[in-house]
Amino acid sequence: MEKVIMTFYTPEQLYNLVSTAMNDVLKTTHQTVPESESDFFLTRKETAEKLKISLPTLHDWSKRGLLKSYSIGGRILYKANEIESSLHAVKTVKY
Numbered sequence: 179m180e181k182v183i184m185t186f187y188t189p190e191q192l193y194n195l196v197s198t199a200m201n202d203v204l205k206t207t208h209q210t211v212p213e214s215e216s217d218f219f220l221t222r223k224e225t226a227e228k229l230k231i232s233l234p235t236l237h238d239w240s241k242r243g244l245l246k247s248y249s250i251g252g253r254i255l256y257k258a259n260e261i262e263s264s265l266h267a268v269k270t271v272k273y
Contacts, residue, residue, distance in 0.1 A: 219248070219255040228261065 187195065218229065225245075226236045240247045240254075245264050248255050 196230045218258050219250070219260055220261070222254050222256075226256075226262060229265075 222233060222236060226233050229236070231239075236245070239245045245256060246260055248257070
């Protein structure tokens with residue numbers, strides 16, 4: 179059986195203890211902050227507006243593999259940088 183040690187702290191001491199521990203944890207964790215707006219996720223509606231297409235067209239493009247979608251928490255999201263990279267110029271050939 180484990181021994182339980184009870185100590186008493188004032189609210190200020192407890193606050194300082196917890197805040198110090200949290201600061202140490204936050205310093206040691208590797209938190210990545212997106213460098214630019216292109217690292218963010220966009221919703222289906224935002225993606226369709228950005229590409230100037232309808233939601234059914236966006237769904238079709240996702241099914242065909244033209245755009246990579248991510249299912250996060252029951253929502254379908256798209257990475258902004260992948261949307262930009264999926265667009266490419268088509269060179270037409272004149273016969």
